[in-house]
Structure formats: C-alpha cells, structure tokens
Amino acid sequence: MDFQSSLFGAVATSPGVRPLDGAPHGVERTTLTRGAWVDVLRNFVVGADDVLERLVEDVPWRAERRPMYDRVVDVPRLVHTYVVGEELPHPLLTTARDALSAHYLPELGEPFVTAGCCFYRDGRDSVAWHGDTIGRGKHADTMVAIVSFGDPRRLALRPRGGGESIGFEMGHGDLVVMGGSCQRTWEHAVPKVAHAGPRISVQFRPLNVF
Numbered sequence: 001m002d003f004q005s006s007l008f009g010a011v012a013t014s015p016g017v018r019p020l021d022g023a024p025h026g027v028e029r030t031t032l033t034r035g036a037w038v039d040v041l042r043n044f045v046v047g048a049d050d051v052l053e054r055l056v057e058d059v060p061w062r063a064e065r066r067p068m069y070d071r072v073v074d075v076p077r078l079v080h081t082y083v084v085g086e087e088l089p090h091p092l093l094t095t096a097r098d099a100l101s102a103h104y105l106p107e108l109g110e111p112f113v114t115a116g117c118c119f120y121r122d123g124r125d126s127v128a129w130h131g132d133t134i135g136r137g138k139h140a141d142t143m144v145a146i147v148s149f150g151d152p153r154r155l156a157l158r159p160r161g162g163g164e165s166i167g168f169e170m171g172h173g174d175l176v177v178m179g180g181s182c183q184r185t186w187e188h189a190v191p192k193v194a195h196a197g198p199r200i201s202v203q204f205r206p207l208n209v210f
C-alpha cells in the first residue's frame with residue numbers, strides 16, 4: 001500500500017514521502033521575478049533520521065573544488081553525485097525521486113535522474129553564490145529539487161545583477177525546489193552560520209543539468 005492511500009490516520013509516522021499535491025498541505029509555490037519560482041514542502045520525507053544515518057555512513061564523500069566561470073573555487077563541503085541509473089543509498093530517496101518525477105512531469109517534461117549529495121559538516125561549510133548553469137540550466141528553464149537532512153540551513157536566493165535576497169529554511173526532511181528560470185536569472189547560496197550541526201543535501205536534477 002502506498003503512503004498516500006494508507007487507510008490509517010497515523011500515516012505521518014510511517015516512513016515514506018508526503019504527497020506533493022496533497023490538499024491542503026501540498027507544495028507551496030513562491031513566484032520570484034523573471035520566470036523563476038521556488039516550491040516548498042515541509043517534512044516531505046517521513047523517516048528522515050534513518051536516511052540521514054545512511055547518507056553519513058554510506059556515501060563515498062570527497063572534498064570538492066569547483067570550476068566557476070574562469071576560476072576554480074574551494075567549496076567547503078563534501079560531495080558525491082549519483083549518476084543516471086546508479087542505486088541511491090536509501091530506498092526512501094528512490095521513493096522521493098520517483099514522486100518528484102511524477103509530480104513535476106507535466107511541467108518539466110522529463111524525470112529527475114541524478115542525485116547530487118552535499119555534506120555540510122558544520123556552520124563553516126557553505127556554498128557561495130552561483131546558479132546551476134553547467135549544462136542546460138544556462139539557457140533553458142529547468143528544475144533542481146533539494147531534499148535536506150540534518151540541521152536546518154538557509155537557501156539564500158538573489159536576482160542576478162542585483163536586488164534583494166530572500167531565503168528559505170531547509171529543515172530535516174524538507175523539500176525545496178528551484179524551478180523555471182531560477183538557475184539563469186537568479187543565484188543561490190548556502191551561507192555560513194555561527195553554529196550548525198551536520199546537514200546533508202540531496203539535489204535531484206534532470207539529465208544534463210549540473
């Protein structure tokens with residue numbers, strides 16, 4: 001029996017994902033400027049503790065340096081990417097990816113196929129302002145769906161070329177999706193904070209979006 005069709009009221013405690021289009025608490029869209037938007041669904045993954053434990057233990061984490069425009073920048077966090085067809089480290093991540101692919105298919109036109117994982121060990125780990133513009137996101141609308149585990153961190157967003165920034169807290173089990181033109185018309189970052197415990201982010205992307 002899938003999560004959505006469970007007969008019992010106590011569904012929130014059984015591991016699974018909350019329905020993305022479930023009334024009255026489905027994804028909530030915030031429309032940004034220039035065709036960009038952000039969707040949020042709190043507690044998307046139910047059973048997030050178990051996923052976090054598996055991610056910490058089983059992902060072959062490595063330190064990252066990232067080409068950004070004409071330079072290579074140090075990225076203070078650990079990373080690993082699961083490419084197309086690779087098994088994900090926890091079955092709930094597969095459930096989450098499939099639910100995301102099904103929900104967004106009419107708008108996205110293709111499934112989510114890769115899973116980039118980032119490990120922010122403490123508040124000093126971060127990612128600087130950037131757009132995911134390697135590949136198709138540079139020219140076309142696309143989506144990046146982030147599922148967070150562990151301590152909450154802020155996803156900050158600002159329009160390219162200047163303007164006020166906004167932020168979305170990404171808590172344990174939460175879903176935050178950046179969509180539309182977000183990667184090319186806005187930038188995002190996970191800023192450093194004075195105090196934070198470990199956080200792991202899993203970003204689902206369609207083919208040829210990095």
Ligand SMILES: O=C(O)CCC(=O)C(=O)O
Pocket residue numbers: 116118127132146155188189190201202203210
């Ligand atoms: O940690 C996150 O949730 C965001 C990561 C990110 O923006 C990226 O890896 O491109």
Ligand SMILES: [Fe+2]
Pocket residue numbers: 130131132188
């Ligand atoms: Fe990014």
